[in-house]
Amino acid sequence: MTIPNWGPDRGMLKLSATQRLLRATGVRNRLFPVAKLEHWAAHPRQPYAGRPPKRALKKIDVTRADLNGQPVYQVSPRSNAEIAGHLLYLHGGAYVLDLMPHVHWPAIATLATALRRTVTVPIYPIAPEHTYREVFPFLLQVYRRELETREPNSIAFMGDSAGGGMAFALCHAARDAGLPAPTDAVLLSPWLHLALPDPEVPKVAKIDPFLSPEDLRAAGIRYAGGDSLDTPLLSPSVGPLTELPRLTVFTGTHDILNPDARAFRKRAAAEGVDIGWYELEGGLHGWMLLPGRDAARAVDRIAELLSR
Numbered sequence: 670m671t672i673p674n675w676g677p678d679r680g681m682l683k684l685s686a687t688q689r690l691l692r693a694t695g696v697r698n699r700l701f702p703v704a705k706l707e708h709w710a711a712h713p714r715q716p717y718a719g720r721p722p723k724r725a726l727k728k729i730d731v732t733r734a735d736l737n738g739q740p741v742y743q744v745s746p747r748s749n750a751e752i753a754g755h756l757l758y759l760h761g762g763a764y765v766l767d768l769m770p771h772v773h774w775p776a777i778a779t780l781a782t783a784l785r786r787t788v789t790v791p792i793y794p795i796a797p798e799h800t801y802r803e804v805f806p807f808l809l810q811v812y813r814r815e816l817e818t819r820e821p822n823s824i825a826f827m828g829d830s831a832g833g834g835m836a837f838a839l840c841h842a843a844r845d846a847g848l849p850a851p852t853d854a855v856l857l858s859p860w861l862h863l864a865l866p867d868p869e870v871p872k873v874a875k876i877d878p879f880l881s882p883e884d885l886r887a888a889g890i891r892y893a894g895g896d897s898l899d900t901p902l903l904s905p906s907v908g909p910l911t912e913l914p915r916l917t918v919f920t921g922t923h924d925i926l927n928p929d930a931r932a933f934r935k936r937a938a939a940e941g942v943d944i945g946w947y948e949l950e951g952g953l954h955g956w957m958l959l960p961g962r963d964a965a966r967a968v969d970r971i972a973e974l975l976s977r
Contacts, residue, residue, distance in 0.1 A: 700879075701765050703887050709765070710797040710891070716740055717767035717792050721774040728778040736791070736810055744788035746781040753785040754823045754975065757815065757851070759808075759839070761830025761955065763860075763885055764892035765796050773829075776958040780827070783968045784975060789815060793835075800894030801902055804835070805842045812843060821849035825975055826914070829955055830926070833859025837905035840913050850914045855971055857919050858955050860926050861906035863889035863898040867928035877925045879954045885925075906933035910942045917945030917974055919967055921952020945974065 718740045721731055730745045746752075758777055760768040768774075768790070781788050791811045794803045815824060828836035833856035840854050865882050874882050893903050901908030906929065916937075920930045927948070937944050947970060949956055949963055957967035 700881075701763055701884055701888055703884070706765060706797050706887060706891055713798040714767075714795075716794070717770075719770055721778070722770055725774040725778040728782050736814065737807060739794065739807060740792040741811060742788075742790040742792070744777060744781050744790060746785060746787075748782055748785070750785045752787060754787075754825065754852075755815065755819055756780065756784070756786050756788040757812065757824060757826050757836075757839075758788050758790050759793070759826070759828035759832035759835045760790065761828065761832040761858075761860075762795070763888040764801075764831045764835075765888045767795060768792060772955075772958060776829075779968060780971070784972050786825075786975075796888065796892040796894075801838075801892055801896075801900075802894060805839070805902055808835075808839050809842055809846055809848070812839070812848060816848065822852055824851040825853040825855060826851050827853075827855040827857070828859070829857040829958055831860050833857050834861050834905055837861065837916070838902045838908075841901045841905055841908045844912045850912060853915045853917065853975060854913070855917045855919070855974070857957050858921065858924055858926055859918060859930060860885070860889075861933050862904040862929045863893060864904070865925065865929060867932050869928035869931075870925050873923065873925045873928060876923050877954060878923075880925050882925055906930075906936070910937060910940055913942075915945070916942075917947070917971075919947045919949075919957050921949045921954065921956045923951055924954040924956075926954065 716739055721729070728747055730747060732743045734741050734743055760773045762769065777788055777790060780786070789811065791808060793807055826836040826839055836854050837856055837859060840850060843850060863886070865886060870882055889898065893900070896903065898904055899907050918930055918934065920927045934944060934946055947967065952963065957964050
């Protein structure tokens with residue numbers, strides 16, 4: 670899957686008609702503005718505990734096996750194909766939004782079916798009610814529970830957006846806890862540094878129809894709970910690149926998280942670490958979860974990758 674990279678001048682980026690329409694709706698300013706964060710801090714939400722939509726349940730069977738009061742979903746593909754492995758999937762949502770049923774469940778159903786893998790979907794604590802200091806003990810417990818019945822060489826971590834950053838951070842946490850690494854961490858439009866420090870971010874912010882850097886940073890600060898944003902569990906791209914699984918990044922050039930992903934790729938290359946890299950020219954945030962040919966190609970590439 671050869672995907673062309675940007676040229677040197679990001680200033681030439683132009684919005685498609687779809688992007689102009691999305692930006693005109695103002696959706697990126699309504700997802701989690703500061704006022705919502707303050708409201709949620711004052712009125713804590715219960716964790717998501719819903720059922721997948723019917724169209725997803727046509728492809729998968731879903732059960733719950735909660736852990737410490739947090740829902741943990743176990744997913745199995747309905748097809749009769751032999752199971753090839755297991756995914757630990759971490760949903761996106763800027764660390765402040767729970768699993769989005771009509772986005773995440775269809776994507777998880779597609780992945781489970783196409784990859785022939787069972788999937789664990791933990792509903793981790795979210796900010797501003799919680800911080801990352803509560804998230805990783807929970808996720809390590811989830812991973813330990815999976816290791817009781819599965820070999821690490823059958824498990825891959827995967828996540829989208831904040832969940833992509835969290836999947837990478839969980840690799841750091843597992844290593845530091847002395848747990849075996851999974852085979853892979855597949856990061857879909859990952860948020861790799863909470864501060865969005867790359868100087869190219871403002872240029873991409875002018876065309877990204879989904880994400881506001883100001884709102885993202887405000888959400889990230891609450892998730893950090895007062896700790897430095899350079900902490901590897903918050904910004905995994907700054908952590909040590911030792912004893913990690915194979916890393917693969919899927920990203921798009923019209924996503925404000927793309928510049929920091931590119932910076933991480935450069936850092937990894939400078940340190941002699943080769944990461945898988947699939948960049949879609951004009952790709953929006955989360956393009957690999959959206960309907961269409963590009964997403965289907967991404968799933969095919971993930972299937973090929975995880976079969977090695």
